[in-house]
Amino acid sequence: MVGPMTRPIPVPASGTRRYRVNRAIYDLTRSPDRRELAADKAPFLSRYQLAPEEREALEAPDWPKLLKLGALPNLIFKYYLLHGLALDDFAETTTADPERKNIARKKKADG
Amino acid sequence: MAELCLGLATSHQSFIIDGLHLGDPEQVAQFQNGYQRLAQELDEAKPDVVLIVSADHVNKFFLDNMPAFCIGMLDQFSGPFEAHSRDPGFPYRTLRSDYESARYLVERGLDDGVDWAVTENWEVDHGFMVPLYKIDPDAKFPVIPIFVNCAAPPLPSVRRCYNVGRWLATTIAAWPSSKRVALIAAGGLSHSVGSPEMGFIDVDFDERFLDAFCAGRGEELASLTDEEIDASGSSSAEVRTWIMLSGAFEGKTAERVFYAPIEGFLTGCGQCVIR
Numbered sequence: 001m002v003g004p005m006t007r008p009i010p011v012p013a014s015g016t017r018r019y020r021v022n023r024a025i026y027d028l029t030r031s032p033d034r035r036e037l038a039a040d041k042a043p044f045l046s047r048y049q050l051a052p053e054e055r056e057a058l059e060a061p062d063w064p065k066l067l068k069l070g071a072l073p074n075l076i077f078k079y080y081l082l083h084g085l086a087l088d089d090f091a092e093t094t095t096a097d098p099e100r101k102n103i104a105r106k107k108k109a110d111g
Numbered sequence: 112m113a114e115l116c117l118g119l120a121t122s123h124q125s126f127i128i129d130g131l132h133l134g135d136p137e138q139v140a141q142f143q144n145g146y147q148r149l150a151q152e153l154d155e156a157k158p159d160v161v162l163i164v165s166a167d168h169v170n171k172f173f174l175d176n177m178p179a180f181c182i183g184m185l186d187q188f189s190g191p192f193e194a195h196s197r198d199p200g201f202p203y204r205t206l207r208s209d210y211e212s213a214r215y216l217v218e219r220g221l222d223d224g225v226d227w228a229v230t231e232n233w234e235v236d237h238g239f240m241v242p243l244y245k246i247d248p249d250a251k252f253p254v255i256p257i258f259v260n261c262a263a264p265p266l267p268s269v270r271r272c273y274n275v276g277r278w279l280a281t282t283i284a285a286w287p288s289s290k291r292v293a294l295i296a297a298g299g300l301s302h303s304v305g306s307p308e309m310g311f312i313d314v315d316f317d318e319r320f321l322d323a324f325c326a327g328r329g330e331e332l333a334s335l336t337d338e339e340i341d342a343s344g345s346s347s348a349e350v351r352t353w354i355m356l357s358g359a360f361e362g363k364t365a366e367r368v369f370y371a372p373i374e375g376f377l378t379g380c381g382q383c384v385i386r
Contacts, residue, residue: 018174019174019175022169022173022174023173023174023175026169026173034196067306067307072169072174072262072263072305073262073303073304073305073306073345073346074168074169074262074304074305074346075169075305076305076306077304077305077309078305080305090307090309090310091307091308091309091310094306094307094309095307
């Protein structure tokens, strides 16, 4: 039996977790209203058939989690900049692993 | 027969236009001089068409339909895409392309083992427009953009990219045309964008890569593993464009025009000329 028509039409269910997460970032960062949407992402993200942990990671944003969920680095970067965060703090902000924090500086120090 | 008359390789880091203050002034000046050299080489070569192989940064191509290789088969194309969200520091341009030449490459490929994806509409990003603006600022030559997936795994193998380069050379040589063709590879070298390693430049990797590239040791480049490339940076996969160029000029030596690990640019920036 076909269910009732829903409006607005949700983003179609997609095949992979990686696709869902990246699709949301891709669409949001390309939206003409992206800066406003970034300030309150919940209504935008509700159109995407995201698992709870995916939605939470996108809303926070939880950068290490997004990387774990398969967000592409180029999209992570755009999402990061959209949130007005400083480029210099990227490495520090995007990893939860104390060993990997500031890995750029660590590798340089190690020579 | 057509002739592959010139090969140029360059990083496509956009800070060379809109972030000059971020880099060491001496390194930046040398990078700029390198671009002037590449521009002079292209001007003197006077190609009838320029092919530019670069990466797209998940702007045009997304996971819903991600090709390994794509040719722009079009009369013209525009960019950079980034102009929609920020001032790229140079004009948004529409450049003329060469539909017939692109179609020739596509048709030969479909017949001969390179199943090119094709697009007849393309707003290219900085990966294409920055090098084109620096190397051909007056848009003298028609350009065919060629995409290699370097951003969304699974990527075409390094070996495959090298062999596609070899295929380009063979196909151009067999072309019943008097066209002079230049090939630009844009991307790399080691860098990481959007990953926790951002800022790390693997100078050892870059130097070894450039040594092999300039010595014409293409087999060495084609044998690089994904692990080696990924360890040098999450965006270092872009060296695939250079490896394709190396395949197109198989065995030929190249001149290193410039290399420096420009920390403020987050990238090991290099430029070479090959014939």
